[in-house]
Amino acid sequence: MANSLEIFDSETHFVDVLLPVPIPQAFTYRVPRHLNEFIKAGSRVIVPFGRNRVLTGIISEVHGNPPEKYKAKYISELMDEEPIVTASQLWLFQWVADYYMCYAGEVMNMGLPSGLKVNSESRIQLNPDFFEHDLLEAKEQEILKIIEENENISYADLSKFIDEIDVTKIVKKLIDKHAIIVYEEVKERYVPKKIKKIRLRASLASKKAVLKLISELEKSQKQQAVLLCYLSHTSIDTLEEKNLHGIDKVFFKDAETSSSSLKTLIDKGIFEQFEITVSRFDSIDTNDLLEITLTNHQERASNEILSGFAEKQVVLFNGITGSGKTEIYIELIQKVLENGSQVLMLLPEIALTTQIVSRLQKVFGDKMGVYHSKFSDNERVEVYMGVLSGRYQFVVGVRSSIFLPFKNLGLIIVDEEHEISYKQFDPAPRYHARDVAIMLAHKQKAKVLLGSATPSFESYWQALKGNYHLVELNERYGDAKLPSIELVDMKEERKNETVRKEFSEVLLKAIETNINNKEQTIIFQNRRGYAPYLNCEECNWIGKCHQCAVSLTHHLYENTLVCHYCGHTETLPKVCPVCESLKIKSKGVGTQKIEEDLQDIFPEASLLRMDFDTTRAKNAYQTIINEFSEGEVDILVGTQMISKGLDFDNVSLVGVFNADKMINFPDFRSAEKAYQMLTQVSGRAGRKKKPGKVLIQTSGPEHDVLQFVLNNDYKGFYAKEIKEREGFRYPPFSRIIGITTKHIARTISHKAAGLLAKTLKEKLGEARILGPEKGLVERIRNQYIFEVFMKLEKDKLNIPAIKTFLREQITELNTQKEFKSVRFVVNVDVI
DNA sequence: AGCACGCCGACT
DNA sequence: GTCGGCGTGCTC
Numbered sequence: 025m026a027n028s029l030e031i032f033d034s035e036t037h038f039v040d041v042l043l044p045v046p047i048p049q050a051f052t053y054r055v056p057r058h059l060n061e062f063i064k065a066g067s068r069v070i071v072p073f074g075r076n077r078v079l080t081g082i083i084s085e086v087h088g089n090p091p092e093k094y095k096a097k098y099i100s101e102l103m104d105e106e107p108i109v110t111a112s113q114l115w116l117f118q119w120v121a122d123y124y125m126c127y128a129g130e131v132m133n134m135g136l137p138s139g140l141k142v143n144s145e146s147r148i149q150l151n152p153d154f155f156e157h158d159l160l161e162a163k164e165q166e167i168l169k170i171i172e173e174n175e176n177i178s179y180a181d182l183s184k185f186i187d188e189i190d191v192t193k194i195v196k197k198l199i200d201k202h203a204i205i206v207y208e209e210v211k212e213r214y215v216p217k218k219i220k221k222i223r224l225r226a227s228l229a230s231k232k233a234v235l236k237l238i239s240e241l242e243k244s245q246k247q248q249a250v251l252l253c254y255l256s257h258t259s260i261d262t263l264e265e266k267n268l269h270g271i272d273k274v275f276f277k278d279a280e281t282s283s284s285s286l287k288t289l290i291d292k293g294i295f296e297q298f299e300i301t302v303s304r305f306d307s308i309d310t311n312d313l314l315e316i317t318l319t320n321h322q323e324r325a326s327n328e329i330l331s332g333f334a335e336k337q338v339v340l341f342n343g344i345t346g347s348g349k350t351e352i353y354i355e356l357i358q359k360v361l362e363n364g365s366q367v368l369m370l371l372p373e374i375a376l377t378t379q380i381v382s383r384l385q386k387v388f389g390d391k392m393g394v395y396h397s398k399f400s401d402n403e404r405v406e407v408y409m410g411v412l413s414g415r416y417q418f419v420v421g422v423r424s425s426i427f428l429p430f431k432n433l434g435l436i437i438v439d440e441e442h443e444i445s446y447k448q449f450d451p452a453p454r455y456h457a458r459d460v461a462i463m464l465a466h467k468q469k470a471k472v473l474l475g476s477a478t479p480s481f482e483s484y485w486q487a488l489k490g491n492y493h494l495v496e497l498n499e500r501y502g503d504a505k506l507p508s509i510e511l512v513d514m515k516e517e518r519k520n521e522t523v524r525k526e527f528s529e530v531l532l533k534a535i536e537t538n539i540n541n542k543e544q545t546i547i548f549q550n551r552r553g554y555a556p557y558l559n560c561e562e563c564n565w566i567g568k569c570h571q572c573a574v575s576l577t578h579h580l581y582e583n584t585l586v587c588h589y590c591g592h593t594e595t596l597p598k599v600c601p602v603c604e605s606l607k608i609k610s611k612g613v614g615t616q617k618i619e620e621d622l623q624d625i626f627p628e629a630s631l632l633r634m635d636f637d638t639t640r641a642k643n644a645y646q647t648i649i650n651e652f653s654e655g656e657v658d659i660l661v662g663t664q665m666i667s668k669g670l671d672f673d674n675v676s677l678v679g680v681f682n683a684d685k686m687i688n689f690p691d692f693r694s695a696e697k698a699y700q701m702l703t704q705v706s707g708r709a710g711r712k713k714k715p716g717k718v719l720i721q722t723s724g725p726e727h728d729v730l731q732f733v734l735n736n737d738y739k740g741f742y743a744k745e746i747k748e749r750e751g752f753r754y755p756p757f758s759r760i761i762g763i764t765t766k767h768i769a770r771t772i773s774h775k776a777a778g779l780l781a782k783t784l785k786e787k788l789g790e791a792r793i794l795g796p797e798k799g800l801v802e803r804i805r806n807q808y809i810f811e812v813f814m815k816l817e818k819d820k821l822n823i824p825a826i827k828t829f830l831r832e833q834i835t836e837l838n839t840q841k842e843f844k845s846v847r848f849v850v851n852v853d854v855i
Numbered sequence: 856a857g858c859a860c861g862c863c864g865a866c867t
Numbered sequence: 868g869t870c871g872g873c874g875t876g877c878t879c
Contacts, residue, residue: 041879045856051879074858074878096879130856451856845874
């Protein structure tokens with residue numbers, strides 16, 4: 025109907041466009057005829073969306089079917105001559121959306137660097153057909169005058185012209201009266217990096233001409249100096265050829281020549297200035313690349329991996345910490361690159377800024393692209409486009425680099441495969457980079473190497489079942505010894521009253537010895553801030569966040585109370601806000617407190633702290649690591665950040681402050697996580713010649729996780745835990761889908777979760793549904809949180825069908841007026 | 856998700 | 868009276 029008056033022929037094209045909005049439907053736009061021959065799936069388009077929004081989208085399909093129920097709008101602009109998104113990426117966006125129960129547009133939004141999207145800015149224009157100026161109020165006239173004088177002014181600039189607080193309101197009135205027109209100006213965000221260069225006018229670029237010029241400038245000493253500076257950077261004998269490229273303008277500045285003289289020479293037409301586009305990444309000298317040789321053990325492991333790939337798509341490489349996994353990776357990467365295929369190596373975010381990348385760079389030079397979240401938008405676009413053009417055949421990156429435009433991957437390496445940071449938690453898509461990597465590799469017929477010293481149960485289980493090939497390496501590199509691990513029984517120490525500020529005597533003695541021996545110590549406490557809560561000893565008041573159901577953490581240096589969930593910050597009260605008592609005390613221990621206490625106990629020692637708070641700035645992380653590696657620092661206090669991919673030669677002691685919190689966390693995975701974390705942290709000790717020592721403070725030394733860590737017995741630990749998992753049908757025997765309800769009213773959130781759980785139980789049986797339970801934190805940002813979990817056996821159930829059913833049930837609940845504003849967040853494979 | 860529209864409280 | 872709070876609905 026909507027199209028009844030329009031005439032379409034075989035030359036009328038339509039496109040389905042992926043837009044960065046969480047809406048299930050496809051959006052169909054019409055293609056203006058002049059773009060017909062240029063339109064391709066995978067290219068970016070700018071489209072009007074809604075009343076006056078302008079968005080960048082990706083064409084997912086070109087077709088000739090006019091939509092039946094509405095009139096398609098026209099594309100406003102085609103941004104690319106050639107697609108910048110590959111067919112494989114389009115497929116992956118859809119696969120991730122289906123599997124993780126979100127929308128392809130959301131996946132696209134996350135997968136593309138934001139520099140590839142456009143910025144739009146509202147600009148204002150006079151309406152040429154408006155003549156009723158006398159009908160306007162004074163204020164409106166005033167603003168209209170400014171617009172008249174500054175044609176096409178932006179909204180933001182307009183408010184700078186006038187003190188009026190509510191410019192927008194008056195502008196709105198002017199729009200209503202048709203005095204002005206507002207439109208969206210769109211511009212690309214990516215800005216290529218340019219440098220300014222200087223060269224001689226072509227006719228002067230010869231030895232003869234230049235010599236003449238030098239003598240002509242005899243009277244203008246400063247200008248002559250500029251010219252001589254130029255010649256010192258080129259070469260007078262090959263001037264004609266060298267002059268084409270010119271020299272960087274900064275060279276003149278570095279040589280401290282007069283900038284006004286340079287300008288004069290440019291104005292006289294002797295020099296000319298031009299710009300070239302350069303890469304944002306420093307080029308690396310490719311003549312000086314490092315060669316690596318493998319030890320016998322590494323050689324054997326490498327060969328086993330290769331023969332594993334002959335049979336299986338995925339190889340799980342279980343190599344203990346310090347076994348030199350990186351060298352083996354390098355060897356494999358080189359082999360795959362020689363075959364002309366691409367390689368992607370995934371690293372957990374935090375490991376990426378460090379030593380491993382610089383090591384890889386020494387081997388692969390600038391063939392290797394690095395994709396990291398601390399890069400700027402512009403830098404990320406350059407890596408993206410570098411992969412697309414084939415300039416980077418090898419990329420090391422964080423989890424989102426699985427969405428880069430690879431065309432012929434031969435190998436994906438997922439290092440520290442067990443790391444839970446591979447799973448994106450918020451926002452959608454809540455994907456697991458390792459699992460998506462396996463899917464992507466399957467699609468591109470590539471191999472996957474999962475590496476870990478403490479494999480996830482999922483992967484180890486797959487390996488033992490024979491679905492993955494398993495390679496193990498139990499030798500440390502060189503003569504490095506595994507650290508000796510000891511438990512410190514805090515109950516015992518408390519009884520003997522040897523505990524000082526929560527530190528055991530054993531640990532303090534060990535630190536002291538270490539300081540005296542000029543060796544370094546790492547203290548691990550997985551809690552940042554100074555103290556986890558503030559408590560009034562008079563009335564028992566506890567500082568809580570007003571919009572989340574958690575206590576506020578005391579941060580000493582900032583003198584603040586901070587909510588670690590919503591980021592809310594307030595200044596530390598001097599007296600109790602309830603009873604005005606002065607007896608308000610910090611309780612519990614965070615990294616700041618440990619740092620302070622250690623400084624107290626060892627006033628001579630130099631300390632560093634590494635946690636979320638000290639590593640916010642772009643290079644802060646690197647700075648701390650450098651400072652610590654240089655060896656002047658005695659003790660490094662840190663959260664789990666310190667456990668990832670760092671090798672310090674001089675660390676001979678690792679102290680784990682409180683192991684009990686990790687072990688007793690209410691989650692079926694807590695033992696697995698605690699084992700992984702303790703093993704990783706222990707691995708930081710004694711990487712070179714010195715055998716390291718690890719001291720774990722605990723009040724429950726008999727706990728079997730600790731016993732397994734002590735004996736470095738991954739297999740024993742796995743064997744015991746997997747039985748329990750099987751008994752309770754927990755992963756890897758099942759898949760868990762979590763559904764979270766969020767609402768400002770507790771009862772409504774609870775009721776919605778309850779109803780959903782009820783229908784799911786009816787459909788799938790009581791045993792498969794857990795909950796609803798209130799969230800681990802009951803309220804975050806004023807939203808009450810309830811959770812329902814589905815435990816679905818992989819082998820018995822049709823999980824895609826269950827997902828569809830779940831989606832329908834959520835939609836159904838959202839149509840009921842009581843639950844209209846309840847937010848349902850679905851998390852497939854919750855961790 | 857954003858953004859506009861629309862319907863009720865507390866204020867110059 | 869009106870400003871502006873956020874509930875509701877729509878986006879090709």
